[in-house]
Amino acid sequence: MSDRYQCLFGILDQSALHRADKAQLRDQNLALLLRKIWAGPETTRASLARDTGLSRSSVSSLVDELIDMSLVQERGEGISTGGRKPTLVQFNYQAKYILGLDIGASHIGVLLMDLNGQVIHWKQEDCPVRDQPAQALQKLKDLEQAIYEDSHIDQSQLLGVGVAVPSPISPQNPRYLSPTFMPAWQDIDLIKALDFPQNLTLVIDNDANLGALAEVWWGAGQGCHHLAFIKLGTGIGSGFIIDGKVFRGYGGSAGELGHMVIDPEGAKCVCGLQGCLATFVGSQPILDLAHSFGLNSSDLKELIATLKEGHPKAREVITKTAYKLGLAVASLMNMMNPERVILGGELALAADTLLHPLRECVQSRSLWSSVSNSSILTSTLGEQVIALGAATAVLQKALTQPKSIFMDR
Amino acid sequence: MSDRYQCLFGILDQSALHRADKAQLRDQNLALLLRKIWAGPETTRASLARDTGLSRSSVSSLVDELIDMSLVQERGEGISTGGRKPTLVQFNYQAKYILGLDIGASHIGVLLMDLNGQVIHWKQEDCPVRDQPAQALQKLKDLEQAIYEDSHIDQSQLLGVGVAVPSPISPQNPRYLSPTFMPAWQDIDLIKALDFPQNLTLVIDNDANLGALAEVWWGAGQGCHHLAFIKLGTGIGSGFIIDGKVFRGYGGSAGELGHMVIDPEGAKCVCGLQGCLATFVGSQPILDLAHSFGLNSSDLKELIATLKEGHPKAREVITKTAYKLGLAVASLMNMMNPERVILGGELALAADTLLHPLRECVQSRSLWSSVSNSSILTSTLGEQVIALGAATAVLQKALTQPKSIFMDR
DNA sequence: ACAACTTTGTTTATATAGTGAACAAAGAGA
DNA sequence: TCTCTTTGTTCACTATATAAACAAAGTTGT
Incomplete structure (x- = not known):
């Protein structure tokens, strides 16, 4: 029976493991309002009360606190809808x-x-x-x-x-x-x-x-609960968002798509294994493949430029690469069943050529139920995506636990 | 800017999306105490107060409410530790x-x-x-x-x-x-x-x-946050627990390990694809393989019996099967990085033979960082595991949201 | 045996967060 | 101009948790 102390009860966050007190209640409502004000355009106290279900008196008191923290500002008066003009409040996006x-x-x-x-x-x-x-x-x-x-x-x-x-x-x-x-x-x-x-x-x-994370907040993943991001750069990596949160796995190595073994008889990889996806998809192996086709690009950008000129050999290089990538993505689809898969990194610049054979390969190797409602897209955030995501992780923390981030500093 | 309304903020449960009121506060603390009492052996009000951080007066009031709900019972007096004897309270496991x-x-x-x-x-x-x-x-x-x-x-x-x-x-x-x-x-x-x-x-x-879910609560997965369960029966399926909660993916088909394509040139599968793991691992394909080795078992149990008698051909059948399974499990490890992988279903009865080649195959195809701290085990719950998990899902809900399950009925 | 200290559980007073009603301010509409 | 709406604040009230006081029932030391 003592084993049961370890049981997790399906609890998601720490809060449910310790007692809830009144301060926590207020913090929760404060954070709720903060997020509403952050997300929306200019709004009013009355409108916030309607949206959140809080009473107008509570909203007033909480908004005053947010104004004291200089996270929210009053922005003059709004248009009357048949009564007294409301005071507009807006997030102070330049507070920090x-x-x-x-x-x-x-x-x-x-x-x-x-x-x-x-x-x-x-x-x-x-x-x-x-x-x-x-x-x-x-x-x-x-x-x-x-x-x-x-x-x-x-x-x-x-x-x-x-x-x-x-x-x-x-x-x-x-x-x-x-x-x-x-x-x-x-x-x-x-x-x-x-x-x-x-x-x-x-x-x-x-x-x-x-x-x-960046794609979910600002890019091609907006509104998505389950998402996979695949970074095609020097190497290949992937990240998952599950219920809006980064999924790391037990030891933090979830998403190591690059070291999924695609060909057991393949070349040796830096990780010590043989035939990893990374030995096929990544700037060096792609350039090697291009070389074997008689193309002498010095880097990926050059190869993609060659591709855009319409060179059929370059097209074949990308198609072959897409096929290898598809093997791994198909497994990902079957296992994780994400709503979207988003391709980022340098190679994503070749998306026009890459996506078609990739989708074809994935469809022929994934369950219809996993694939039918899912989409494979390319990143819309360009080369900033990783740094943007890093900053977003801090923003996410600030908007969910405002007191712990904005206070006592 | 209006896109931002869709943003998820990394919020896990509904509660953070709506206002928190006092009733919710009490419900949370009530549920917390309920879980503590459920998990532990006999305990006392004073001990609960120390464990949870709630005051003794709050605990008294909440425990009284649980007693009124007949979920908790007083069980006489305990042993004094230098003062007044405590009243023991215990979960009423037969209330429902x-x-x-x-x-x-x-x-x-x-x-x-x-x-x-x-x-x-x-x-x-x-x-x-x-x-x-x-x-x-x-x-x-x-x-x-x-x-x-x-x-x-x-x-x-x-x-x-x-x-x-x-x-x-x-x-x-x-x-x-x-x-x-x-x-x-x-x-x-x-x-x-x-x-x-x-x-x-x-x-x-x-x-x-x-x-x-059953394995996390009662079996080989106790205390585990990230776990994969693989059911080896007529077919093959798998389920994931992430942070104590079942992970279903976007459309509910997460964990369809059975239809991961292992051999693109393989046999046609019921799902419409070719060379799925299910065409290699599952009662029928295993019996077919055994047949090709000259073994004429009519079902899996018979084959396993032959195996236990020490028949080398049967051993080879299981080893070959383990290898195919290993291909899929290795991908799973790299992608999800679970703490444990647990094998259940009929074939798990052959665990002695199955586990060694399986672990070997997985190790040679997964990143060291994904595999080194993870273990592959067999289920300890036998044939009841699925039905037990089904019942456990209800129990989980009851212990996390007691008011909604136990009241107003 | 008896006084002093401990522990438990309840009671009581207090603090705090949210609510709803009342109210004042300010505007719309007829 | 009069009435109705809407907004935002104030104030009395309710619910919840807490801390301190208290009563009950034990242990420990001399």
Whole structure:
């Protein structure tokens, strides 16, 4: 019987595991209003009361608190609908800013975002991140400083920092990268190395996971509960959103699509296995394939340019790649049954050519019930998607737990 | 900007989407205490107060309410630890009972469970369910009646009924089975056909999903947040538990491991695809394989008996099957990164032989980080597992939302 | 054996969050 | 101009949790 202490009861969040008190009640309603005001255009206290079911008196008191926190502002009077003119209230999207860091395998990017999801500034640079951690960290700081100067916004106006890394991250210990994929980073405590002030909210997660989050909030995944994002860049990674939340699995390595074995007799992969999807889909293997077809592109962009010129060999390279990718996506569909699959990363620029054979391959290998209501799309957020997702992770936390993020700082 | 209305904010449950009021506060604390009392051995009001963080006065008031609901009973006095003797309180596990129905492709089972998870009665029967819906429904009613008579418990003492079906179930519309897998059931409204009184809580879900739930609550999955259950029976299905909750995917067909394509050039499957795992792993294909090895077992049980006698050909059949299964499980591991994978169903009886080649195949095809902390085990719950899971789904609902299940009936 | 301390469970007073009714302000409509 | 609407605030009220006080019933130390 004592085993039962471990039972999870299907409880989703911590709140249900501890007592609920009145302060929590208020926090919940405060957060509810904050989200309504954030999401909507200008609104009024009366309208919020109708929408949420709270009484007008409660709404008044809560909105006053949000105004005191300077998260919400009054914006003059609205139009009467047959009675007294309402006072308009609006979210103060410039109350704070969020920094998103995209640490890739061979590039870095820094993005500054307001609370509206508007990108204020975005800078990126190529950098041998995988092998030169110190250099990468220094360059990140440089880009951050450059953005402060250009935007006239400084660190004191930050709410938090989101960090995307090209490695699985363990939910239990997000300080260290995977030694398999990033050996040079093995002994680096990321939180220490990034060296942000204690009062900033810091979120670290895998790049594909954060890309998925960005798509749900701002891109092709809006309104979607179950979504998979596949990042086709130097390597290949994927991230899942389940019920609006990033799904990480037990050890944080959920979504390692790139190391799904497609061909047991295939080439050796960095991960130690044979015939992983990553040995077929990724910038290097694709360029190798192109080379074997007599195309000598030096990078993926060049190959895609060749493709757009209508070169049939380039088309064949992409088609073959799409087919390999389809094998993995079909398994993903059958297993996870997502509502949408979104392709991002450099290769997504070849979407016109990629999507058709990919969809065909997936359809011939997935259950009709898994595929019929699902769609495969390309990202609409471009190269900022990962950094945007990183910043969004902080925003998500702020809008769901406003008290813990905005107060006591 | 209006798109943002759709945003999910990473919210998990409905509660955060609507206002929180005082009644909800009390319900939450009531449910918290109910779960503590359910999980533990005999306890006391003072001990509950310490455990939950609630004040002793609140606990007293809430426990009184639970006693009024006859879910909790006082059980005399406990031992003093240096002061006044405490009053022991204990969950009343016999306050209500739950029925679990296992509707398989070729069998039916009915299980009566108390709130402690104790199986009071269990009856099963072979039945051509897939092709003869009317007969199956009648036999279910017969078994139900027989159990009432044997146990001296009747429908008025039921809290609810859980129903497991051998088909994916759409979360949006759980009344109908999949026409692909259960064509004869196409026009049958399951809720209507089962014809239980309105006041009973009715839960319908896929059999493998419910098997997974049973393992987390009572079996090899206890204490596990992320788990996959694979049911190896007539066909093959799998179910996932994520954060203690069944994961269904967008259309309810998450976990269709059986129709993952293992061999694109393979045999045609009932689902319309080619080379699905189900064409290799499942009672019929295994018996066919055995036949090709010169073994003439009439069913899986006989084959397993032959295996246990030490027949090398039977061993080879199972090893080959394990290898095919391993291909799919490896993909599952890479994608979902579960903490445990649990094998159930008839074939799990051959676990001694099955597990070794399976683990080997999975290890050679999954990322070390996905596999190293995960384990593959066999079910400990036997043939009752599915029906037990069905009943457990009702129990889970009752312990998380007691007011909505136990009151107003 | 008796005083002093502990523990439990209830009672009572208090604080706080949300509600609904009343009210004042401001406008629409006839 | 008069009446009806709508908004936002104020105030009395209700429900819930808490802390402190209290009574009951034990243990421990001398």
